[in-house]
Amino acid sequence: MKFTRRQAFALAACMGAVLSTGGAMAQAYPSKPITLVVAYPAGGDTDAMARMFAEKLQARLGQPVIVDNKPGASGIIGSTHVAKAAPDGYTLLLAPSTFSIAQLVLKTGSGSAPAYDVLGGFTPIVQTAVQPLFIAASTSAGTKDVKALVAMSKVKTLSYASPGSGSPMHILGEMFNKSAGVKLSHVPYRGVAPALNDLLGGHVPVTFITYGPVAPYIATGKVVALAVADAQRSPLAPNVPTLAELGYKDVEVGAWQGLFGPKGLPADIAKTLNSHFNEILKMPDVAARMATFGALPVGGDPSRLAKANAGDYERFGKIIKEFGIQAD
Known part of the structure; x- marks a missing residue:
């Protein structure tokens, strides 16, 4: 009888060890795609x-x-x-x-x-x-800096492209309008690519955009980055001033x-x-x-x-x- 009881205890211990190991294996992450x-x-x-x-x-x-x-x-x-x-x-x-x-x-x-x-x-x-956001302009628009953009917008109607209504770029555009006291008209697109295409095509003079899509065109002189809407200059474009540096406050997006x-x-x-x-x-x-x-x-x-x-x-x-x- 004592032998049987010892066997039962040993068997229970073994089963507990197996179950414990199996539970640990089941919890290992990740175990599937x-x-x-x-x-x-x-x-x-x-x-x-x-x-x-x-x-x-x-x-x-x-x-x-x-x-x-x-x-x-x-x-x-x-x-x-x-x-x-x-x-x-x-x-x-x-x-x-x-x-x-x-x-x-x-x-x-x-x-x-x-x-x-x-x-x-x-x-x-x-x-x-x-992803810092930039104000970028087509060089054909003749706006080489933010000061020129603001001055031009006060004598003629200008528009800006964004990759969509309600996007961070759209929000930035409206905040810039308020800070600069201008009324750039918003033209929403369905994505960055079509907005950039119309900028390059001269259909819109300005866009608010991340740096990556415009970098190749800045390098070839087709686009100029006017400012970055960040608290400090971006290492992606260290020569581009911040909007705050240019006197436009509370426009960080x-x-x-x-x-x-x-x-x-x-x-x-x-x-x-x-x-x-x-x-x-x-x-x-x-x-x-x-x-x-x-x-x-x-x-x-x-x-x-x-x-x-x-x-x-x-x-x-x-x-x-x-x-x-x-x-x-």
């Missing part, structure tokens, strides 16, 4: 950087990282998909800063509920990039990108992803590739992304209401 959602079509800045990050992350984690484009409604469709996903680290969102304001600028029915909670519906993981998970993402998974992304963002080839999009690596802890998101939501929410800015 990760989906990185981009809430915009393929081919844009966010999509291109997502694919670069996916390749780097896949090599580090040993699991496939698949980019899934879910465009529509200024990014709301893709963001909502991630908000509703299981918080297990296998569905993530790489979002541009439009994420913070999209629901504020879209025309919605009275009393309609937000599609997702901007501040509380996600787990911030890491801010991947900042930048774009950023960041990685989010669904609300409730376990802290250890968020920490793992944050650590890997911080290492990826230090890679020279990654920084060089990001520069082609006018983006600078950021990194840091999740609070940095949370602060950027909350700051844009509060600040631009007031500006959107003040100017009555709405997306098409």
Whole structure:
């Protein structure tokens, strides 16, 4: 009888060890492919950087990282998909800063509920990039600096292009109008490419834009960067003055990108992803590739992304209401 009892205890101990090991293995992250959602079509800045990050992350984690484009409604469709996903680290969102304001600028029915909670519906993981915004003009327009642009706008009607109503570029344009005491007319486009094409074609004299798309044309003399809407000059174009330097106050608008998970993402998974992304963002080839999009690596802890998101939501929410800015 004693022998049988000892056997029972030994068997129970073995089974406990097996179950414990199996549980630990089941919790190992990642153990299957990760989906990185981009809430915009393929081919844009966010999509291109997502694919670069996916390749780097896949090599580090040993699991496939698949980019899934879910465009529509200024990014709301893709963001909502991630908000509703299981918080297990296998569905993530790489979002541009439009994420913070999209629901504020879209025309919605009275009393309609937000599609997702901007501040509380996600787990911030890491801010991947900042993209300074520039005022750029076609050289054919004859506006070689901001002073000339302002003077010209007071004697003739001028317009500016943006990649869409309600975009950070649109917000910047209206803030510049107020600060400079001018009325540049807004011409929204469906993306950066068509806005840039019309700038080059002489259909609009000015655009508010990130540096990457215009850099090749600045190099060839077809476009001139008039100013950067940041607190300091950009390392991407150190000779371009800030709007504040030129006397235009409170006109600081930048774009950023960041990685989010669904609300409730376990802290250890968020920490793992944050650590890997911080290492990826230090890679020279990654920084060089990001520069082609006018983006600078950021990194840091999740609070940095949370602060950027909350700051844009509060600040631009007031500006959107003040100017009555709405997306098409």
